[in-house]
Amino acid sequence: MLLRHDRLSSDALRELATGKVLALHVPEYHAPDLCTEIVERILDGMGKGYRRIYESNVRAFTETRGDAETRRAYLATAIEVMAEIRRSCHPLASPVDRLRCELDELWPGGACLLRLEENALVFGMVRVWRGGAQAHPHLDVLRESAPDVRDAAGFTEQLGVNIYLRMPAQEHDSEGALELWDFGLMDEAVIGRSSWGTYGYRRETLPNPTIRIRPAVGDLIILRTTRLHAVQPTCDGERITLSGFIGCSGPDEPLRLWS
């Protein structure tokens, strides 16, 4: 159910895209000491940011739905948001740019940014979890949350990517842990149990997660977001990630990337 490899591979991506595994864990995808170096600069470049369950440098694309002005602003600044991350990592490559290259090289149909009316979406948003921030068990399915995005209708799987730049101290085992259940939208354990619109499910109605991972600094985790997943509270310190999504529409189609 959980693959652990020292690098990304075509086989691992195929197993994720076809639902054979729940997640892929690549320890130290980015050197931990370099994460410590770039994270301060990334935080400095974030400005005021946005507040959701976490703080971020840009809104999640799905938050722009139904508000033409917010969406226009998102699309107008997307390239600059990605350039700012690149600047923060300079003179080294940003881990999220490296990931984009590897996805393009390894997937038979290549990989490219998801575009809306010819405008690129952001891939690689900064998420800062602190002060008890957590994600209740939830699913992320663009087809459901943004039905106006034409490409999303063809997605047969959606993956979430997270590169962990900072993690709370290891003293508390569950602090900031990622949990995964092998349940999707149509599973009995999930149907009718949503307690906050389509966003979250109550943990106490679910069995123990199939997988619980406590990522370390520098790790990359790619998970199927069409299966239930959650993030345990970060109370002590900060949990900072570069995060995005991958839409899969079959091996010959390009992977589409956004955040």
Ligand SMILES: O=C(O)CCC(=O)C(=O)O
């Ligand atoms: O930060 C993580 O480990 C997972 C975040 C999450 O819930 C997601 O990517 O959908």
